[in-house]
Each structure stands twice: as C-alpha cells, then as structure tokens.
Amino acid sequence: MTGRQGTPILRPQMENAPNAAPCRVGLLVTCLVDLFRPTVGFAAVKLLEDAGCTVVVPQQTCCGQPAYNSGDKARAKQVARxxxxxxxxxxxxxxxxxxxxxxxxxxxxxLFADEPEMALAAQHLAKRSHELVSFLVDIRGVRHVAARFEGAVTYHDSCSGLRELGVKQQPRQLLxxxxxxxxxxxxxxxTCCGFGGTFCVKYPAISDRMVTDKAEDVRRTGAGTLLAGDMGCLLNMAGKLSRLGVPVAVRHVAEVLADMADRPPIGAPGSK
Structure with a gap:
C-alpha cells in the first residue's frame, strides 16, 4: 500500500461517533494484509476516515512477531526499533x-525491559496502539456503520485480539x-483455529486437527460467510474450508463494515 494523508472525510458514520475530536492515526498495515489482502488496508482507511481521523501510512516493516515468537530477541528488537x-x-x-x-x-x-530508554519509547507506543474495530468503538465511539451485506455470517474470535486486547463485543456491535x-x-x-503464527509450522499435525475442528464448527452454523479480524486466522480457515469443500466465504470484518465486500472472498480466484 502507498502512504495516504489528508483532511478527515465526514460520512454518515460521524453522526454516531461522539468522539469527533481530530486525530492523526498511523495505520500499521501488517504483512499479511499487504501481501495477501490489500483491500483490508483500504477498508481500514475508509473506516478510520469515516470516524473523523486523518490517516497516514508510514513506511513500515513487519512488527517483529515471527522473530519474537521464535525466540530471536535480537532481530525482534531490530524490527521493533x-x-x-x-x-x-x-x-x-x-x-x-x-x-x-x-x-x-x-x-x-x-522486549525492551532491559533497555530503559527504549522501554519508555515502547511503552509510549503501546499506550497509543489499538486493534482497528476496538479503536473505532472504544476510542472513537462509533456505534453504527453505513454498510449493507446480505446474508448470515458467523464470527471467529482471534486469540491475540481476544486475550491480549479484549476484542469481543466490538465487532459484533458494529456488525x-x-x-x-x-x-x-x-x-x-x-477456541484457537490452529494458526498461531509459528505454531502451525512447529506443530503441523496439531494445527491441522484444530483447524479441521474449527471448519466443522463453521459448517454447523449454516452461515454463508465467516468473518474474523486477523488475516493469519482467516487464511488458515479459508484454506481448510476450501480443501474440505465447505461452501463458506471468508472475509475480514473490516471489508464488511466498510461496505467493501464486492471483491472475491479470501482464497477465491482473483481475491487479492
């Protein structure tokens, strides 16, 4: 994605956003969105601008999570800086x-607990960092979106968003x-879908069993679309559903909330 900056665009959602104070938001696009589903990044920009934010996309790299989860503290620090x-x-x-x-x-x-100066910088960043949908609901006060999507959906709670950031009711409220x-x-x-970043590489058999169980749970809902807020989980579940022949479309929740679900589902031909 290329960088983007400009004045806030006021759309109907602003009527439902009590916190309309101007703010400048930096979008961390994420590697998987950038490489596999750039439309999610553009949907995020639209949602943030609808909430009265000026959005910028600085030049960026991976957040360092793969190195961190693999125990490579030195490289994780390098990326984090x-x-x-x-x-x-x-x-x-x-x-x-x-x-x-x-x-x-x-x-x-x-990560920087042993470097006092960098620890302060990391803490300052941490206080300003949010998952997209929780930011819209908890920080900007968005209660409604101007979007349409026909049909029944089901929602998977990704592990990190749920357990580390408390993302649970926010996406359901907007949906x-x-x-x-x-x-x-x-x-x-x-329940984890089995992706877990490097977990699926280290323990493929366990990971496959977990995503197989998840696919069966999705099938049982009878919903036509599966939503979640994390591309790793979505790619994992979309792949398994496809291999099992379960006819369920898979999308990032931002695409539906931004009324940008006109692209093919994740994993379908032409879906990038």
Missing amino acids: QVIAAFADVDYVVAPSGSCGGMLHDHYPE RSVAGLSITELPGAE
Missing part, C-alpha cells in the same frame, strides 16, 4: 489485526448495524 520510529509522531497506531496490535501493545515493552446482515454465533468462537 523501526516500528517505534516510524509511528513516533501520530496520535494513535491502529492495526487491522489483533496479533500485530498485541505485539505492539503487550510485547514491545517486555449488528450492517443492513441485511444477521449473525449466527460460532460454537467455540473463542
């Missing part, structure tokens, strides 16, 4: 991913305002 510097001059940092948001919010301060959409709760919605 770049991220901290890139987002130093924005009011908030927002990511359309609970795992990347959790890395900035929870793990950067831990209930989407015209034509109905939500069917997913059995075991809070």
